[in-house]
Amino acid sequence: HKLFPNDMEPLLKTLKAHNIRVLHIIGGNDSAATGLSVSEAARADKYELQVINLPKTIDNDIVLTDHSPGYGSAARFISQATFGVGRDAEAMGINSPICIIEVMGRDSGWLATASSFYKKTDRDAPHFIGIPEVIFSEESFMISIENAYRNYGYAVAVVSEKIRSGEGNLGRENPPTFTDAFGHSYFESPGNYLSDLVEKRLGVRCRWEKPGSIQRSLMDAVSTTDREEAYELGQKAIEMARSEMNEVIVTIIRSDNKKYQYSIGSANLKDVAGKIKYLPENYRPNEEGYTSDSFKSYLRPLLGNPIHDTEPIFNLL
Template identity: 40%
Template sequence: MPPYLSGNLIIGQSGGATAVINASLVGAVQAALTDKHITGIYGMRHGIEGLLKEDLLDLRQQPSSLWPQLLETPSAALGSCRYKLKDHDLERTIDILRRYNVRFMLYIGGNDSADTAHRLAQAAQQQHYELSILSVPKTIDNDLPLTDHCPGYGSAARFIAQATIDSTLNTTSIPWHYPVKVIETMGRDAGWLTAAAALGKRSELDPPHLLLLPEQPFQQERFLTEIEAIYRRIGYVIIVAAETIRDEKGVALGAVGQTGVDAFQHPLLSGAAQYLVDLVKRELGLRARFDKPGDLQRMASANISLTDRDEAYRVGYNGVQALLEGANDKMVTLLRQPDDVYHCTTGLADLTAVANVQRLLPDTYLNAEKTMVTQAFYDYALPLIGSPLQQPARLEMTRIR
C-alpha cells in the first residue's frame, strides 16, 4: 500500500480494560487531528462487535477539553468486548469499512485483539481493499511477545505491589488472629503480575513470602512444608497466588469455581485463593484468609504509573504515524534502550508473530525454587511502576522495662 493514502481512521478497544488504555486512545486521536490525510476519526462502540453493528462515534465532534481528562481516566471509554470474529464476519466487516471509507484502523488490545487485527488485515488484502491495520498493545498480563512490556502492566504491577504491602499491615497488627493470608492476582497463563507483588520487598520479613505462579505446577506437600517453615520462622505468611495456578496434572486449583469459557475459549476461573485457604486450615490447622482485588488491579486510578500512562499514549500516537507511513498488519512495540536512565522507543512487529502467542515469565527472573523473584526482575519491572512505592513506617521496639 502506498504511504499517505487519505481516508478515515477507526479506533477500537478490546479485551480487559486497564488503567491506561484510554491514554492510547487519546494519543491516537491527537495524532490524527493534526494530519490532513485523515479526514474522519471514528470510534467503535465495544470493539469489533460495535463495528459489526455499525455502532460508531464521531470522535472529531468530541470537545477538545475531553482528551486531557480522558488521559487520566481508567477503563475503556469506547467500551470493550471479547468477541472472536467468525469467518462469515470478515467479508461483512470489510464491506462496512469500505462503505465508511475507512483506510486506517487501530485496534487496542492484547493477544486476542492482535488476532482480530491480523485476520482483518488478511481479509482486506484478499478483497483488494486498501486498508492499513495496526494493533496497539494493552494487557496487564504483560504476555505479548516482541515488546519489552505492555501498556497497562506498569499500573497493575504498581497496584499489586502496593496492595501487598498495605494488606500485610493488617496481618502484622495481630498476626495470631489470621497468620496466613493469600492475595490472588489476575494473569491467565503468565506470572508477570503475580511477580510484581514482590516489588516492595526489601528483606526476608517483607511480603510476599511465597509466590505461586501459573508457569510452575502447584505441589501441595511442598507448599504446606514451606508455609509451616515460614510461619515458624516469622510468625505469619503472606502468599501471592495467580488465579490460574494448576496442579501437576494441569488442573486449575480454581476449577471448582469454573463458570465456563470466553469467546476465545479461555477458562473463566475462580476459587484458587479459597482452595489454598481451605488447604492451610485443614492440613496445618492455621487460621487463614484471602484478599481478592479483582478488577481493582486493572482500574485503580490512584495507582496509575505515570511511566505506564506516558508509554500508553505514545504507542497510540506513534501507531497513527506508522499507519500514515504505510505500516500494515503489525503491532506497535516498546523497545527499551540500553541507557543509564530508563526510556523506551517504539517499533513494529509482524502480527503473524504476535497473534495468539504468549510470553511467559522467564526463569532468569525467578530464584532456584521458583517461589520468589531475582534482582533481574527488579531491574526489569521497577522502572515500569513509576515513582517509588510507599513503604510503611515502623516503631522502634524499645520497651519500657
C-alpha cells in the same frame, strides 16, 4: 472481543460505509490474532485497509515488546497491596494470620512476581509466589507458609489465577465456571482452594483476596511511565498509518536498564498473534517469595513515580 467468520461481512460493510481505511486495534496477543483475521478478510474482499495494533495488557505477555502499557500500573497496585496486606495480617495476629492473594495472569507470572518488589527481608510479604510457568506443589507451598507463620506469626502467598499442579489446573475436579470467546477456561478460584487447604492443615483462619478488575482499573495506581508511553505509542501508530504500514504492532524497545531509556519500534502481527511471552527463568521467584535483582531492575521504571523503594514504609517496634 473475538470476531467469528460471520462477523466479518457486517464489519467490512461498516468500514466501507464510512470509508475507514485504517483500523487501530488495542489489546494483547488475542487482539493481534483479531487484527490479522480482519486484515485477511479485507484483502480477500479486495478492500484496502491498514491494520495497526497497539499493545495493552496487564499480563505483560505480548512477545517482541519489552513490556505492555498497563502492566506497570497493575504491578504498582499489586506490589503495594501485597506489602500492605502483609502488615495487616501481621497486625491481626491469631485472629487472621494468613492470607492468599489471587492475581490476574492466565498464562504468565509477570503480575504475581511483581508482588515481591517491596520485599527486603524474610519477614516481609510475600512468603510464597505461585506462577503458571512453574508446576505448583502443595507440599512446597505448605512448607513455605507454615515456616513463615511459625517464625513471624503471619504468612502471605500470592498466586496467579491459573497456577497448575502436575495434574493440570490446581484443585480443579469440576468443569470450568466460565469459558471466554477465545476459548480460555476459568475455574473456581485457586485462592479459595488454597485457603481451605491452609485452614485444614494448620487449623488457623486463612483469608483469600481476589482484587479482580480493581487491579487493572484503579486510577490512583496509574503509572506515570504507562501514561507517557501509551501516548507515545498512539502517536507512533498514527505515523505508521501515514507511512502506509500494515499488519504491524507498535512495540517498546528498551536500550538501557540502569538509566531507563527506550525507543518505539514495530513487529509483524503474524509474529505476535497467539504467542505468549513467559516470565524468563532468571526473573522467577524462589520458594520464599523473593525475586531476582534483575527482575526488580526490569520492573522499577515501569512502576512510575513516586515509588518508595529505598526505605521501609513501616517500621517495626
